Amino acid sequence: MLRAKTSAMALSLLAVVPIACHRGGDGLVAASVRVEPGVTYSLDDGEQRHREAPDTFKIPSLAARQALVPGQIVKLMFNITKDGESQVERMWVVVEDKDAHGYVGALDNRPVTTDMMRPGMKVHFQPRHVINIHPKRAGDTPAGSTGR
Numbered sequence: 001m002l003r004a005k006t007s008a009m010a011l012s013l014l015a016v017v018p019i020a021c022h023r024g025g026d027g028l029v030a031a032s033v034r035v036e037p038g039v040t041y042s043l044d045d046g047e048q049r050h051r052e053a054p055d056t057f058k059i060p061s062l063a064a065r066q067a068l069v070p071g072q073i074v075k076l077m078f079n080i081t082k083d084g085e086s087q088v089e090r091m092w093v094v095v096e097d098k099d100a101h102g103y104v105g106a107l108d109n110r111p112v113t114t115d116m117m118r119p120g121m122k123v124h125f126q127p128r129h130v131i132n133i134h135p136k137r138a139g140d141t142p143a144g145s146t147g148r
Helices: 002-014 046-052 062-066
Strands: 018-023 029-036 039-043 072-082 085-099 102-107 122-125 130-137
Touching (some): 046 130, 072 122, 085 122
Antiparallel strands (some): 018 029, 029 039, 072 085, 072 130, 085 102, 102 122
16 A cells, blocks of 8 residues: 555656756746656647737636636646657646646646546646636536536
8 A cells, every 4th residue: 555655656746847948939948747757748838829829729818817726627738748759738637726836736637648647647837828717616517527
């Protein structure tokens, strides 16, 4: 039992350790997060995507993205790299807390790209990463029927 808890804790810790950074078009630094050897992700900047295509890439207002509370469900764009191949997946994250650097949430989807990113995995993000806010909150739907 202790070994299982230790393994789960190690996975959680690995999931939030930045291993590399790259500069986006707006000069902001995006950290790559190591999930396991050969698998990393970074979060795409929704504000930048909106600036590039304001008529077709809509995002919630800045006020809404800055006022998130625990239980709200937000959509983020994960740029997942596995064995050198990258793919962007849009996935839901349940907001759990707000800290000095932004928000902490729990992944609420299973990506297609890798089995190593699982629901419940901790995700650190900022308002600029939020591309959608779900109208329902976590717990509003019956178990096994998220509607997302």
